[in-house]
Amino acid sequence: MRDFGGIVERSPVRVVRPRSAGEVARAVREAAAQGLDAVPRGLGHSTYGQSLTAGVSIDLRELTGVEVGGRHAVAAAGTSWREVLAATLPHGLVPPVLTDYLDVTVGGTISAGGVGGTSHVRGTQAENVLALDVVVDGGEPVVCSPAVRPGLFDAVRAGLGRHGVITRATLPLVRAPERVLCCTIPCRDAADVLRVQREVRADDMSAQIKPSDDGGGWTYEVKAVLHGDGAQPPPGTTDTEELPYFDFCDRMRPDVEELIRLGEWARPHPWAMVFLPAPRAAAVIKATLADMTPADLGRSGVILVKSLRVGHVPMLAVPDDPVLFSVLRTASPGCASAAEMLAANGTLLDRTRAVGGTRYAVDSVPA
Template sequence: MGLPPSGFIKQSIIFLKLYIILYISCIPDSTNHLFAAPTIPPHFGSSDISSYELQTLELDGYLSFDNNHKAATDFGNRYNLYPLAVLHPKSVSDISNTINHIFSMGYASDLTVAARGHGHSIQGQAQAYNGVVINMESFQGLEMKINAGELPYVDVSAGELWINILHETLKQGLAPKSWTDYLHLTVGGTLSNAGISGQAFRHGPQISNVYQLEVVTGKGEVFACSENQNADLFHAVLGGLGQFGIITRARISLEKAPKMVKWIRVLYSDFSKFTRDQEHLISSNDQFDYIEGFVFINRTGLLNNWRSSFNPQEPLQASKFNSDGKVFYCLEIAKYFNPDELDFINKKVESLLTGLNYIPSTLFTSEVTYLAFLDRVHVSENKLRAKGLWEIPHPWLNLLIPRTQIHDFAQEVFGNILKDTSNGPIIIYPVNKSKWNNKTSLATPEEEVFYLVAFLSSAVPSSIRTDGLEHILAQNQRILDYCIEYLPGVKQYLPHYSSQEEWRAHFGPKWQTVLQRKSKYDPLAILAPGQRIFQKGISFL
């Protein structure tokens, strides 16, 4: 009869090993829970079995099993969870087939899946230990469709960078409405969180400016979804931290793009005046187009360190300004315009500034192109990369703080917990909750106005001083502990927790919805293990 073909023998070995695992998992044990992951016999490596299984997949792209160190890194530079394999998809079916294959293996396999964009996660959220990481940037450069009609939009792959979208849409005089401060991020990455910047007070976050999505669920099913089609899945994945599906395409709302930006910075020494002016500015449509702010603590020679492209309105007064080591608050605002509107815009800006209560000698202005303004952080990135200061630990902490609690927060954190801001910028600005869709998975404070406060620290490797990682982490924890004890309305943005109890508190009233959506769209908890919300093999219902 002859010997069976080698492929048949290989498949038989795989199924035999899987059968043994399934059999052992059914043996009663007093420590097993209903959905407890089975114990793998020591002489059968689960990773070997998973590798064999994955190698049977027919793909347009490919799976790599070696030299996958990049998939175990991110911008936070603190977590290194090495995957079993990295999927480099060339089609949505590659993602669908891979996830469906893992789903069909059930609890006999501990494989999980994480989507990785540009690797800008902070806490290992896009990593999958001994699982499969999907390289979403493999989709970059795929067909981008721009519709310049009455309601303009752009259809893009989720692995596309926002900076590339900006370049392409500007060619037709259009641009997305809402941004993040840093544009070298993927569409899927920001839409899985929120996507916030100084335009959010007017347009809401990026997740409020999406018309339609294509999503692959934790079962490997592919759906088109929108407000009117598969609406629950649409809302689930927006701000869903990758828990309910992997976004593969998105239809993003566009608007007519300006050519120039009047970019302004002013300083305050009084926090009440600073927040009063910020809240006044976001309450009117006839104001600035971009509103953010910074905190400077014990920063001497403050004005001399500002960008050289900014010019003081009164150079003599500005040269005499001395920060004296005080806490100062910088209001950063911008007005968009086209070159033929310059005279009108100058008068308009002058009128708008008249009602503000900043320190007069600290009015700094600049005029830049719209592209240069939106891509401003990339300039700093290039400088830091040249100095070897980009790929270092970034123990960032981002908080959403109710308006009624922001003054107590500032008094304790800026006045007591923090001693200086040399480790990185502190961003602070308010947004209007009415611009945020409450149906999404994103957890926000309940009040109509709340503040984003972002501590964007960089840790100096091997330092044991205040710029070292351990000191910054301890400082972050003091801030969190204060919020937990005294400011219960505070939420983390880009959240990170170590227990499901903390996640339950984070989502609050939305927790039951989160559980229902997880059970419906990713019942085996295959997706986004790096978020540490659910664990495969453990019942979450």
């Protein structure tokens, strides 16, 4: 069995596909009685075997369903964010933070942390949770929240399943816009990207670094997305596109379909994702890019930069004023090998730790 990273492979003793919290609890109890690890797995979008085990794999993809009531939704852990949106948007509501890629699960991203375009304002998905249903060690199902078992609540959010299996999440909802204005702002370098992300007010914010067309360097651009009618492009905008809100949320689907067609989606993905302290981020990004060529990134690789706010998520170790720097490599034919990309990820981790940064633990950095 592999995950999305396609680098680590493990064979579980058995795979359990529960359809209820009770079946999850039974699987955890039986694994404990046999001295086996029980590891939850959603859509397996981790990149270095974090969702794999040689014990009991608890495949949560059949534990699905969403109920919307008032300004909150209750979603089973195996529900994808696409399915959450399908349930909430008819009510004109949406979770405060969505991942850029919708085909990952509620339980999986809350267990990891979950960063999205609105995280510079609203924090991570792990912060935007009202309550969780969890099966703890020994197979006991319990409910936790900031007021009920707060220690467990803090341990399972961004806890990578080590302190319990999330079976259901109660999520806050906010008003969804009908349309958005997507604005592209070219930047000179990484420092300029961070300046724009700090100074421009936008509802959704991200940045991408791409190989330049002449192959002689890198180009930098910020995507600032404004919600609602009548929005005015920020200073420096060179291109705009107006989209229905759901089309914006699902913007990755055409690209993913093309990557699947080309075979790139199935190739190894040695991803490096690190949290850098904002005052030192530009220097680390510059040094990393100086060591890279497009072949070190892969044909479908992507580099992202995202300033964010984390709030109270104790299990998610980040520096003050964090910047998420993501080098999302693909080991394409004719490019650097997966082993070479992993070695480069290790170098980035060394640089990150040297300036007081941390790694995002769903990445492919050999620690």
